[in-house]
Amino acid sequence: MMNTTSNSGRKLATLLLAGLLSVLVVACGSEGSSDNGNKNADNNKNSKNSKKTDTAPPLPSDGRFFANNSPWNTEVAGYSKDPDSARMIDLATQRVAVIETPGQDGVKTVFRRTNDGLAINTEGFAPLVVEADTNGGTPTSLVCRQSDCGDGEPKVPDSLVIPPDTTPQPAYDGWLSVIDRENRIGYDFWRARRETDDTISYQYAKAWTLGGPGFSKPYSEDPVRAVGARGSGLPLFAGMIDPEQANKGTINHALAIAIPGLARRNYVQPASVTDGVGRRSSLPAGARIRLRANVDEKRVLKGVKHRSAGAILSALRTYGAIVVDRAAVPTLYAPLGTSPKLVGANDLQGINLSDFEVMALPPIYQDPPLETVDLQGPTGSSTAQSGSSNGTTGDTGSGGGG
Secondary structure, eight states, X not given: OOBOOSHHHHHHHHHHHHHHHGGGOOOSSOSOOOOOSOOOOOOBOOOOOOOOOTTSOOOOTTOOSSOTTSGGGOOSTTOOBOTTHHHHHHHHTEEEEEEEOTTSSSEEEEEEEOOOXXXXXXXXXXXXXXXXXXXXXXXXXEEESSSOOOOSSSOOOSEEEEOTTOOOOGGGTTOEEEEETTTTEEEEEESOEEEETTEEEESEEEEEETTSOSSBOOTXXXXXXXXXXXXXXXXXXXXXXXXXXXXXXXXXSOEEXXXXXXXXXXXXXXXXOOOOOBOTTSOOBTOEEEEOTTOOHHHHHTTOOOHHHHHHHHHHXXXXXXXXXXXXXXXXXXXXXXOTTTOOTTTTXXXXXXXXXXXXXXXXXXXXXXXXXXTTEEBSOOOOOSOOOOSOOOBOSSSSOO
16 A cells, blocks of 8 residues: 655545535536646646657647557457446446435435436537637636646646637636647646636646657556546547538547446546546446447437538447546537537437447556545555556656657
8 A cells, every 4th residue: 555645646635535525516518527636726837838849759640639559549340348348338327316315414325327318518518629829829828726737748838829719618627628739739727717818727737749648647657647637637638529520421539438427446548547436346437438339320310410420420339439537428529619510419319328338448447445535645556457458558748748
């Protein structure tokens, strides 16, 4: 057992406690992301702008984020089905609910099954994704509202040139991603909000090298880089449905999915932490699922007018989806503000979690148990259990990117 008392440990402790408290609220599209920072109120600007170097990995030639061998960009054709697939999928439909009994102190938590179809989040908890633009953008200061705002390399800059109308939604975790293609870096911000015309503040941020693996090492191996803007530690902008790409009929990467019954404590790579509050033996963060071959595509798409729906189904068969978060219903993500003319939020209501199967899980890691967590940091270390391992090595933060 290892006693971790670093800033990242305090962030994870807060993450776990926030995840436990958040069962009191069921959010639309997401049941809330973890609190990845401590609650210090000190303002603090992070360090200098990250610069492109000759050693930075190039972007894939097809324009996808991250390396070609990233889990986000590899097909699932050669993956085997996990022997516990059916059980994990069943438990993943059971979300935590809270019952208050009049006249009695305290509350009781129960698991309630949801059979809702697959939703596509284009508002609320959908991340706002913008491009850094030195031509038509406005220099915007980035100010952290607390003393611990994220560590590691690449560093988050003090300012970026972004569209002047960039306005995160703080009521929905304030998720913001800025893609800097020139320097080949993507920035994730948590609880971001517009302060003035030239300032955006935030509570946590993380930078990802766009040519890197697209995930971090487990918390036990690299606690500094493991925590991210999502509860799983994975990038906000990874696995997003690109509306224009989808309407051309092709999505060439895995999709990000949130599920109701995300496993408590357990996670697998590419996730690096978890904020799950479901049953321990449920589907863990980082798990990869794919649409079963016998799902009737014509039935699902009957009456659906958007061409993007067919491209999404094809991606779910070819690349699958990676579990990144928890939500009230099974949820995919498109960028905040996606036009309903391009992607329909309810286009795939004919698909349920039972239409998916789980790929063989790689080694299982564990977050420290809640009962041993205090504000000084979690006690215990993440423990890998047996399982098959696929994919690349997670980001170290130096040269490898997110």
